[in-house]
Amino acid sequence: MLLFNTILIGLKEIWSHKFRSLLTMFGVVLGVASLVGMSAVIKGMENGMKEAMVAMGGADKVLLRSQPVPAHQDHLADQAPGRTMRDVEALRRSAPLLRLVSPEMALEEVTVTRGDKSIQPGECAGVQPEVLGMNLHTLEHGRFFNEVDEENASAVCVIGVGIRDVLFGAPEKIGVEINPVGERILLNGQPFTIVGMFVRYMSEKEAKERLLAKQLSKTEAGPSSGPKRQKGWERKGGWAFWSKNSTVYIPLNTAWVRFRSAGDLSGVPDPRLSNIDIKVRDLELLEPALQQARNVMMLTHHGIEDFQFQTQENQIESIAKQIKNARLSGGIIAGISLLVGGIGIMNIMLASINERVREIGTCKALGATGVDVFVQIVVESVVLALLGAITGVGASYLLVDFLIVLSPTSNTPVITPVAMVLSVVFSAAVGVVAGLLPAIKAARLEPIQALRYE
Amino acid sequence: MALLELRNISKIYHLGGEEIRALDDVSLDIDAGEFVSIIGPSGSGKSTLMHILGCLDSPSLGSIKLDGTEIGKATQRELAQIRNRKIGFVFQFFNLLPKLNVVQNVELPMIYSGVGGRERRERSVRSLELVELGHRLRSRPNQLSGGQQQRVAIARALVNDPRIILADEPTGNLDTHTGEVILALFRRLSEEGRTVILVTHNPEIAAVTPRKIEIRNGKVATKLGEKLAGLERRPTPVS
Ligand SMILES: Nc1ncnc2c1ncn2[C@@H]1O[C@H](COP(=O)(O)OP(=O)(O)OP(=O)(O)O)[C@@H](O)[C@H]1O
Numbered sequence: 001m002l003l004f005n006t007i008l009i010g011l012k013e014i015w016s017h018k019f020r021s022l023l024t025m026f027g028v029v030l031g032v033a034s035l036v037g038m039s040a041v042i043k044g045m046e047n048g049m050k051e052a053m054v055a056m057g058g059a060d061k062v063l064l065r066s067q068p069v070p071a072h073q074d075h076l077a078d079q080a081p082g083r084t085m086r087d088v089e090a091l092r093r094s095a096p097l098l099r100l101v102s103p104e105m106a107l108e109e110v111t112v113t114r115g116d117k118s119i120q121p122g123e124c125a126g127v128q129p130e131v132l133g134m135n136l137h138t139l140e141h142g143r144f145f146n147e148v149d150e151e152n153a154s155a156v157c158v159i160g161v162g163i164r165d166v167l168f169g170a171p172e173k174i175g176v177e178i179n180p181v182g183e184r185i186l187l188n189g190q191p192f193t194i195v196g197m198f199v200r201y202m203s204e205k206e207a208k209e210r211l212l213a214k215q216l217s218k219t220e221a222g223p224s225s226g227p228k229r230q231k232g233w234e235r236k237g238g239w240a241f242w243s244k245n246s247t248v249y250i251p252l253n254t255a256w257v258r259f260r261s262a263g264d265l266s267g268v269p270d271p272r273l274s275n276i277d278i279k280v281r282d283l284e285l286l287e288p289a290l291q292q293a294r295n296v297m298m299l300t301h302h303g304i305e306d307f308q309f310q311t312q313e314n315q316i317e318s319i320a321k322q323i324k325n326a327r328l329s330g331g332i333i334a335g336i337s338l339l340v341g342g343i344g345i346m347n348i349m350l351a352s353i354n355e356r357v358r359e360i361g362t363c364k365a366l367g368a369t370g371v372d373v374f375v376q377i378v379v380e381s382v383v384l385a386l387l388g389a390i391t392g393v394g395a396s397y398l399l400v401d402f403l404i405v406l407s408p409t410s411n412t413p414v415i416t417p418v419a420m421v422l423s424v425v426f427s428a429a430v431g432v433v434a435g436l437l438p439a440i441k442a443a444r445l446e447p448i449q450a451l452r453y454e
Numbered sequence: 455m456a457l458l459e460l461r462n463i464s465k466i467y468h469l470g471g472e473e474i475r476a477l478d479d480v481s482l483d484i485d486a487g488e489f490v491s492i493i494g495p496s497g498s499g500k501s502t503l504m505h506i507l508g509c510l511d512s513p514s515l516g517s518i519k520l521d522g523t524e525i526g527k528a529t530q531r532e533l534a535q536i537r538n539r540k541i542g543f544v545f546q547f548f549n550l551l552p553k554l555n556v557v558q559n560v561e562l563p564m565i566y567s568g569v570g571g572r573e574r575r576e577r578s579v580r581s582l583e584l585v586e587l588g589h590r591l592r593s594r595p596n597q598l599s600g601g602q603q604q605r606v607a608i609a610r611a612l613v614n615d616p617r618i619i620l621a622d623e624p625t626g627n628l629d630t631h632t633g634e635v636i637l638a639l640f641r642r643l644s645e646e647g648r649t650v651i652l653v654t655h656n657p658e659i660a661a662v663t664p665r666k667i668e669i670r671n672g673k674v675a676t677k678l679g680e681k682l683a684g685l686e687r688r689p690t691p692v693s
Pocket residue numbers: 467468469474475476494495496497498499500501502503655
């Protein structure tokens with residue numbers, strides 16, 4: 001018995017009942033499409049969350065937050081020092097389990113202006129060079145701040161590419177990549193010199209689209225070729241990337257001297273930092289590292305616990321949980337569809353062997369063994385299921401396209417080969433199982449009854 | 455030793471307490487190379503006998519030996535192999551597989567005996583040329599006339615080079631002229647040394663064969679002209 005012929009005969013059988021086979025396959029098509037589609041959506045979610053996580057500084061970043069003084073220390077609230085450079089220095093010196101301590105003095109309601117163009121940056125803060133490692137920034141042009149800038153409170157800044165796009169023009173609009181280093185811009189009316197610019201942060205999907213757009217414009221060379229794309233990229237790729245791209249950093253001291261020391265809204269100079277971000281040396285040692293940091297802080301704060309740590313553990317856990325739930329529900333839907341598909345196939349195979357009793361009898365008269373007949377029926381069932389699976393994989397591409405159109409987010413569904421292979425294997429298994437009963441029935445047919453059957 | 459030896463074969467059906475003896479204590483021998491017809495009225499048990507001869511059916515009582523092997527003791531698998539290698543069937547209603555074309559139908563027995571693709575194709579084409587259908591390889595059964603379909607069935611029966619050809623009313627569905635063509639084919643096969651057994655209720659057809667076995671009510675009635683036929687038979691040595 002040769003498998004190739006068996007498959008060929010199976011295909012002929014399926015082809016001779018095109019419509020019936022199509023209807024039968026539908027269950028499997030749905031099952032596979034939902035399996036592949038679901039896992040693509042989940043993969044998209046996963047990617048989106050991971051990318052956003054990295055954009056926000058990675059999983060090992062811990063925020064040192066302020067908190068209201070606890071109830072039992074209420075009477076000490078006046079003496080609560082808030083988070084200051086004292087804490088930063090102390091942590092850097094005395095908490096060796098911390099890798100990075102990055103202070104930030106955020107400036108609220110800043111408007112960046114150049115000529116007639118202006119923008120409110122996603123983040124504007126005075127920082128020290130640690131911020132690069134903390135928020136995973138990479139410079140594209142120029143340099144970051146050095147001790148001299150810090151010391152002199154120089155009026156220099158480093159900007160994200162989103163700021164450049166607004167103030168100087170985006171490359172996809174004006175056609176050239178502008179290097180803004182050395183240019184002057186105004187921060188709330190004070191002149192600052194740009195000394196550096198970060199690279200563009202974007203999701204993998206956006207990166208691909210940009211590459212494609214670039215290649216397209218190259219092949220379609222010429223200024224007036226086709227309608228120009230009007231939509232900017234600013235908001236594309238989700239909030240996390242947008243906000244990271246529209247950063248403006250100035251030296252910490254500059255923020256203090258030029259914006260804060262003159263007094264905040266109520267006119268009092270405020271040396272408190274708005275953020276202290278820390279990174280631990282080793283995620284495994286997160287607990288002891290936080291304990292160490294807490295001890296140091298308790299000292300500098302005279303035992304007043306007006307601070308707390310916020311790790312990304314919760315986010316990571318909730319991401320994992322969401323993904324697990326989505327997987328489960330997707331799996332259940334796909335499982336039910338495949339089950340229904342399997343029942344459909346079994347049903348149609350039973351009908352098919354009833355119609356073919358004479359043919360089966362003839363084959364047995366010609367020397368087919370029970371095993372030959374069994375294999376033939378199972379192969380047919382599997383071929384039916386696999387055709388359904390292949391159609392389903394095709395359908396899942398449509399499904400994913402449809403989902404993208406329906407809700408264009410940064411969590412673009414990604415069809416993974418693993419999901420495809422898995423669903424095809426599942427379908428084959430469904431085909432085998434669905435074919436078993438009909439195949440046994442066919443194999444057991446007595447050749448003589450099969451021949452007499454009218 | 456005869457090629458086929460039937461001893462006290464009975465086939466009994468039970469229908470609601472009633473006992474139907476489709477075959478009743480049949481004993482007979484068929485030698486290698488014989489050209490035999492089994493004749494009798496409708497319902498007499500001819501088809502039942504042929505099915506038992508062809509290992510498609512097993513008797514309720516009695517024993518058959520084919521080529522020295524006791525069939526009653528063979529497993530299903532062995533029976534399938536015997537049907538495949540030693541016996542070629544031709545049916546009244548042709549029993550071609552409608553979804554396969556002519557060559558593919560003829561290739562079928564060789565698929566079950568595991569002959570490789572190229573040899574299979576060559577042998578079926580040769581077999582089809584033998585029945586003068588070498589030019590209709592790609593036709594579907596329903597595109598052929600009844601006579602052509604029966605010739606395809608004969609080509610299929612021959613393709614594994616079996617020693618025995620069993621045909622149940624092979625001309626029952628054909629007009630007289632076509633029937634004669636088919637009969638001539640069987641005669642030629644017999645002359646080539648094969649054992650050919652024809653089942654028919656038509657005495658004219660039975661007249662073609664040297665030996666006739668007449669069945670009535672499940673019993674062998676007379677063995678008309680058996681001795682004579684036996685003498686007239688060409689002594690063909692069959693290997
Ligand atoms: N499966 C069965 N169950 C009950 N009775 C059966 C069965 N098969 C055959 N018979 C009976 O056995 C007897 C012989 O049948 P068989 O088909 O061998 O006759 P036949 O000689 O071939 O007739 P025909 O010339 O009409 O084909 C009939 O009486 C038939 O009713």
